[in-house]
Amino acid sequence: MMPDATEPLITIDGLSKTYASGFEALKDVSLEIEAREILALLGPNGAGKTTLISIICGLVNPSAGTVTVDGDDIIRDYRRTRARIGLVPQELTTEAFETVWHTVSFSRGLFGKPADPAHIERVLKDLSLWDKKDNKIITLSGGMKRRVMIAKALSHEPEILFLDEPTAGVDVELRKDMWATVRGLRDAGVTVILTTHYIEEAEEIADRVGVINKGELIVVEEKTELMRKLGQKRLRLELLEPLGSVPDALAGHDLELTDGGACLVYTYDAQAGRTGITALLGELSAAGIRFKDLETSKSSLEEIFVSLVKEGA
Amino acid sequence: MNLRGMMAIYKFEMARTGRTLLQSIVSPVISTSLYFVVFGSAIGTRITEIGGVPYGAFIVPGLIMLTLLTQSISNASFGIFFPKFTGTIYEILSAPVSHVEVVLGFVGAAATKSVILGLIILATAGLFVPLQVAHPLWMLLFLVLTAMTFSLFGFIIGIWADNFEQLQLVPLLVVTPLAFLGGSFYSIDMLPDVWQKVTLFNPVLYLISGFRWSFYEIADVGVGVSLGMISVFLGICIAIVWWMLRTGYRIKS
Numbered sequence: 001m002m003p004d005a006t007e008p009l010i011t012i013d014g015l016s017k018t019y020a021s022g023f024e025a026l027k028d029v030s031l032e033i034e035a036r037e038i039l040a041l042l043g044p045n046g047a048g049k050t051t052l053i054s055i056i057c058g059l060v061n062p063s064a065g066t067v068t069v070d071g072d073d074i075i076r077d078y079r080r081t082r083a084r085i086g087l088v089p090q091e092l093t094t095e096a097f098e099t100v101w102h103t104v105s106f107s108r109g110l111f112g113k114p115a116d117p118a119h120i121e122r123v124l125k126d127l128s129l130w131d132k133k134d135n136k137i138i139t140l141s142g143g144m145k146r147r148v149m150i151a152k153a154l155s156h157e158p159e160i161l162f163l164d165e166p167t168a169g170v171d172v173e174l175r176k177d178m179w180a181t182v183r184g185l186r187d188a189g190v191t192v193i194l195t196t197h198y199i200e201e202a203e204e205i206a207d208r209v210g211v212i213n214k215g216e217l218i219v220v221e222e223k224t225e226l227m228r229k230l231g232q233k234r235l236r237l238e239l240l241e242p243l244g245s246v247p248d249a250l251a252g253h254d255l256e257l258t259d260g261g262a263c264l265v266y267t268y269d270a271q272a273g274r275t276g277i278t279a280l281l282g283e284l285s286a287a288g289i290r291f292k293d294l295e296t297s298k299s300s301l302e303e304i305f306v307s308l309v310k311e312g313a
Numbered sequence: 314m315n316l317r318g319m320m321a322i323y324k325f326e327m328a329r330t331g332r333t334l335l336q337s338i339v340s341p342v343i344s345t346s347l348y349f350v351v352f353g354s355a356i357g358t359r360i361t362e363i364g365g366v367p368y369g370a371f372i373v374p375g376l377i378m379l380t381l382l383t384q385s386i387s388n389a390s391f392g393i394f395f396p397k398f399t400g401t402i403y404e405i406l407s408a409p410v411s412h413v414e415v416v417l418g419f420v421g422a423a424a425t426k427s428v429i430l431g432l433i434i435l436a437t438a439g440l441f442v443p444l445q446v447a448h449p450l451w452m453l454l455f456l457v458l459t460a461m462t463f464s465l466f467g468f469i470i471g472i473w474a475d476n477f478e479q480l481q482l483v484p485l486l487v488v489t490p491l492a493f494l495g496g497s498f499y500s501i502d503m504l505p506d507v508w509q510k511v512t513l514f515n516p517v518l519y520l521i522s523g524f525r526w527s528f529y530e531i532a533d534v535g536v537g538v539s540l541g542m543i544s545v546f547l548g549i550c551i552a553i554v555w556w557m558l559r560t561g562y563r564i565k566s
């Protein structure tokens with residue numbers, strides 16, 4: 001048999017979680033994660049993203065369902081699966097009085113790897129923490145603490161890295177640094193799963209996007225595919241003379257007047273064979289409506305997301 | 314087995330003592346010395362000897378046990394409570410270490426510290442009173458078993474406690490009274506009949522009695538009984554810890 005190139009690295013099957021409070025945080029989630037991809041789990045606060053990650057990493061017991069990594073069950077074969085996974089949780093939690101060097105070296109030992117100062121050095125340098133290696137963690141800024149947590153997660157050379165809201169409350173500059181770091185890891189062969197409630201973030205760095213809302217995985221799709229499939233395009237015409245209303249002759253098209261009648265916006269399905277643009281433009285000129293400029297735009301993930309969550313509700 | 318993971322926890326916990334050397338070593342030594350001054354010197358002028366052993370020397374095993382119990386509990390309970398409290402426990406939960414390895418790492422470190430402390434106090438006591446250890450191996454056995462048992466007990470408290478108050482509560486309200494009433498400073502035949510019977514329900518009595526026997530060959534209960542009782546406590550603590558970790562009690566939802 002030919003080795004299947006698309007054999008998933010992580011297989012999540014029918015995963016559910018009901019907390020002791022009775023709250024159902026995950027409802028029958030199934031998902032396959034490919035090796036060497038950046039998967040963004042996108043969803044509003046309380047959607048169940050952290051719960052999903054916590055189950056895979058061993059912090060929370062599942063109520064039902066299974067997760068396997070390369071065929072190894074995360075509970076039965078926990079030693080093998082956990083050795084391959086690094087986790088950077090959402091909350092900034094580090095020992096305050098340890099030095100950066102010690103805490104990162106500790107993590108490596110905890111995961112059963114022999115000491116390798118050269119590797120730790122590389123990780124710290126990559127994360128611009130090298131000059132802070134002897135500092136106590138308590139003296140570092142929030143952004144640096146986050147990077148220390150990433151360094152801890154990378155200390156044992158995981159193939160899979162979970163980043164729970166890596167850029168929540170992080171300013172734009174640092175966010176870009178984080179994205180560069182994540183891409184660098186993916187290029188080095190690490191599978192990265194990150195959660196975010198920022199759509200721009202998913203749009204910016206993900207290869208695939210999974211949308212979670214109220215414990216349900218609504219959709220998982222290649223980012224570009226998701227955008228293409230669900231994305232509508234808009235043609236915006238800047239009119240020479242403002243209109244009071246859309247002329248009856250054009251009522252057959254999905255048109256909207258904006259900017260006090262100065263702009264006409266046509267929404268169409270970019271995927272369709274016929275977009276209707278030619279017909280629309282012909283009819284516009286027949287109706288004597290002239291325009292001075294035009295532009296087209298794609299709907300962002302934001303808009304896609306809003307429409308998905310609405311449908312799901 | 315992930316021996317490296319276990320050793321990482323053990324060394325981390327031992328290093329924590331290094332940073333808090335004052336609390337961990339110096340303060341128990343000072344308080345023990347104070348006990349010697351107060352009990353040994355002041356009371357010792359009234360009670361000259363018990364069972365043929367000078368009073369100052371008689372209280373040494375009890376004092377060591379007192380420190381061993383309180384320090385084992387406080388070291389172990391704090392060791393596991395703190396990561397739970399700050400959230401750093403996430404890393405241990407996500408690591409490829411088994412429950413046994415986690416317990417051996419934390420409890421092993423707490424017990425090691427207690428045993429070292431016990432030996433330091435023994436040495437300190439030697440400065441105040443003439444000491445004699447009749448059965449050094451038995452003494453070490455009691456020392457190690459007690460340190461392990463009560464470190465496990467501390468581990469249980471650390472997992473159970475939701476806040477710092479609860480963390481202090483059990484040692485303060487239960488262990489210290491039991492240790493004082495368990496014959497640290499007296500032999501139970503000095504008590505009225507009824508209290509002698511009541512005292513037999515105090516588990517600490519068996520520890521102190523056995524430990525004291527290893528020094529002076531005098532005991533309130535047979536040494537075999539002492540050893541048996543310690544083993545029972547140890548077994549109970551192991552069973553509770555095993556249940557806690559298996560169910561994820563208070564650390565895993």
Ligand SMILES: Nc1ncnc2c1ncn2[C@@H]1O[C@H](COP(=O)(O)OP(=O)(O)O)[C@@H](O)[C@H]1O
Pocket residue numbers: 019020021023024025043044045046047048049050051052566
């Ligand atoms: N230990 C818990 N007990 C009860 N409910 C919880 C617990 N942890 C999380 N929840 C609830 O589960 C839901 C999902 O939480 P979470 O997975 O943290 O969402 P997200 O990471 O997407 O913001 C939330 O409504 C949260 O309040």
Ligand SMILES: [Mg+2]
Pocket residue numbers: 046049050051090164165
């Ligand atoms: Mg979350």
